[in-house]
Amino acid sequence: MNFLKGVGVSPGVAIGRVFLKEDITIEIKKETIQNADNEIKRFKDAIEKSKQQLQELYEYALEKVGKHEAQVFAAHTMILEDQELFEKVEDKIRTESKNVEWALKEASDEYISIFEAMDNEYLKERALDIRDVTLRMLRNLLGIEDNSLVLLKEPVIIVAKDLTPSDTAQMDKDKVLGFITEEGGKTSHSAIIARSLEIPAVAGLDSITLQVKHGDTIAFDGTEGKVYINPDEKTIELFKEKKERFEQRIQLFAKLKNSEAITKDNVRLEVACNIGKPADVDRVIEKNADGIGLFRSEFLYMNRNDFPSEEEQFNAYKTVAQRMKEKPVVIRTFDIGGDKELSYLDFPKEMNPFLGCRAIRFCLGRIDLFKTQLRAILRASVFGNIKIMFPMISVFDELVHAKQILEEVKESLRNEGIAFNENMEVGMMIETPSAALLADIFAKHVDFFSIGTNDLIQYTLAVDRLNPHVSHLYSPYNPSVLRSIKNIIDAAHRENIWVGMCGEAASDPKLVPVLIGMGLDEFSMNPASVLEVKWMIRQHSREEMKAIAEQVLQLATSDEIEKFLDSNEKIHLF
Amino acid sequence: MKQVEVVLTNEEGLHARPASIFSKVAFKFKSDIKVYKNGNKDKVYNPKSILSVLSMGAAKGDKLLITAEGEDEDLAVQELKKLVEDKFGE
Structure with missing residues (x-):
């Protein structure tokens, strides 16, 4: 059956009648008044x-x-x-x-x-x-009636050009099964409200208001963004099942909030979150995650006219550390360059920005900026359990240099009598093939690794995933990527340091069991995936998954691996 | 009439929270208060209006000229200046 595709902005499944919210164009006449x-x-x-x-x-x-x-x-x-x-x-x-x-x-x-x-x-x-x-x-x-949405008598799916904050805030969960809009995206106000009310929603669906009328039936999926207008019996049945499964999932996952991420054979793992700004901590706490595995410091320097001061950075790191109490907060130092340019810094135009002056390479060229950030992180380290990590290390000298600068900053803080955590853990991201190959050497010089799969995959396979001509080659299931991950984890464990993962693969339902088997210690992801991954961890035993991981590593292609994982009875997918 | 000049040093400039604080403080005074941005005398802003303050789009580093006329003009310019200098209690 044909369907329309928009952007899924709030997960869930809805089936129901359409309520077409037409834009009330208020006609205003210009009049000359007397009084x-x-x-x-x-x-x-x-x-x-x-x-x-x-x-x-x-x-x-x-x-x-x-x-x-x-x-x-x-x-x-x-x-x-x-x-x-x-x-x-x-x-x-x-x-x-x-x-x-x-x-x-x-x-x-x-x-x-x-x-x-x-x-x-x-x-x-x-x-x-x-x-x-x-x-x-x-x-x-x-004297026009305030808003039609409050007057809804029976549960409906709202279809509109766009919804204002007033519209969405009035939505009654019992009356609104879901909504579909022409405008907006994941970060628009109505999408945020939909997620917090847990109403499924799709946005960015062009001309949907012209394609449906009052009373039509719609079935849609707020995760994939698929919308069926007047679906046939078969599709309706399919969506009913889907809806039931989704609701069971939510109930099941909600119960896990206060449970530990512990495997069937009693190995305690950590499920942490990736965040972009201090306000994101709300959702980390809401999901009761074990920590913050990646605090991208990007937000601090984007959308502004100058570089953030030490004080401003210090306050941001301190707030996050304090709110997370004793739980770990891993701060990644500035990842500037690549596709992230700043108006107030003069980046030379590069032929290959992803192979150019980005992240640690940029920081080692601008030691003044780097030191400011390190000072801010160190000063904040006394307020919680902060760890630091360096991004995009590709050669050993970079790590040595970065650590040496960190030592210099520590020394000057000591001289000034400013407190910091002397035992703060120092780690590095592994996201280049060179670092992956030298993991055994790097492991002797850091306290932990965090595998950045998004970049590791792109560099290992030499594929730009945004390039439509080659993006089909980009796959976290590629055996070269999985072997590389295994190599990194083994090298770390030989030196008794822990390994986390903060790329999208860490919350991929099919890969989580494999990663458990490979021995990954920490999984860091978007807060929305925390409970699901916790559930995954609790369904599997490390010993059993070890054997699965070994079998996977013998396969030759991404497809073979995905098929193997899909059909293996030992792997429990919800 | 009293006037003072002050430079915005807080990170947010006159956005969101600082703008609403600025507006609230200005509102306490009876004097007629005006604000000019970066020496532009053609555009007058009304600090007692949050929309006017926001529409200034004033960012860190911008220079504000605050004038007040009325019974509490001294206090008005002093308090507003101090507020900006204290970075709105950031």
Whole structure:
């Protein structure tokens, strides 16, 4: 059966009737008014009414969704109370005799165009808020019903061009089976709300509002982004099963929150998270992960005009360390260069940025910036269980050099009498084939390894996975990659150091059992996968998987390995 | 009329939280307060309005001229200047 493909933004399966949320285009007429006082009174009344609605929405969202999401409505109230906006509208009414609807529309459009033109992402988004507040005001002025979504009588799948924060915050989980929008992506506001309410959702599905009508049936999958319009019996049955399986999974995984990641033969492993910014710690704590296996420090220097100061970095690392208490937090030093360019640093144009001056190579060329970061990490190390790791090491000298600079920074902190953890673990990422081959030598000089599979695969197979002509060659199941991983783990264990993995392979359901068998100690991933991987670990025994891993390593192709893993009865896939 | 000049040194500039604090503090004063960015006298911003403050798009390193006129003008410029210098209590 034919299906449409959008972006899956919130996992889950939904089957149900369509509720087509048409954009209410509010018609505003420009009128010349006689009584300005009367018009201003209408304006004030509409503000009062809107404030009341926002207060209700705030309380509703606070209870159902969370404090962070509810804040949107507090911000909307501030816009309503804004002095300058009020004066602008008042002025248009009094001196230009415009009706309040027209005056408000004009004033708000002025702000919207200012904010939309800004470079800063945060400020750009404020245009959406102003638009949302203006619509609310206009509805109240014209007596248009607040929002159709609260009036839903039976459970539906909402289909819309886009959903505003006001729309999503009002969604009742019992009435909304899921939603599909034309606009937006994984990080848009409505997607975030959908995930926290656990409502399946698909975004970025062009022209869907033109392809369905009220009352049509839709079956969709919010993980894959597949949408079936008026599916046949067979497809409906298939989706019903899928939905049931998904719900069982959720229930099963939820029970594991407080269980340890321990194999059937009692080996305790660690399931940790990858994070990009301090706020991500919320989800790490929510899933009760064992630590942070990769803290990308990128966020600190992107979207800004200068390099982050030592103090700013220190505060970010300290916050994360404190919130994680005694659990480990592995901070990866700056991975700049490659595809990540910065406006305020002059990167020379390179023919092959992925083979060029990136990560540790860049830092060793800009020791001033590198030292600032090392100082910030060391100073934060007394506030929790911080470990440091260097990315993209490809030759031994780089590790020696990086460690030597770290020693220099420690020495100067000692001289200044500034406290830091003298025993902070120092590790390195293994993501180049050269480091993988020399793992036995590197293992003598670090406290741990973390295998970065995304880069390791791309460099081992010499494949750019974003290049459509060769991306089919990119595979974590390729035996060369798996042999390399085995080699790294064995070399580490011979020197009694631990090995983690922070690439996507660490949460690949088929690979987790193999990695358990190879002896991997720590699995680090997106918080969304934590409970599933914990479940995987608890279904398998290390001894049994050891034999499986040995068999896998004898196979010649990615396909053979994937097929073997799919059909092996000892491997439990949900 | 009183006026002061001050440079934004906090990392966020006048975005999000700092903007709302700036606006709240300005609101306490009866004086008529105005802000100009980087010596541009053509564009006047109203610190008592959060939209106006945000629309400045002021970032770290930008220079603000704050003027106040009214019964509490002295206190107004002093407090706003201090707020910026203290990086909004960051």
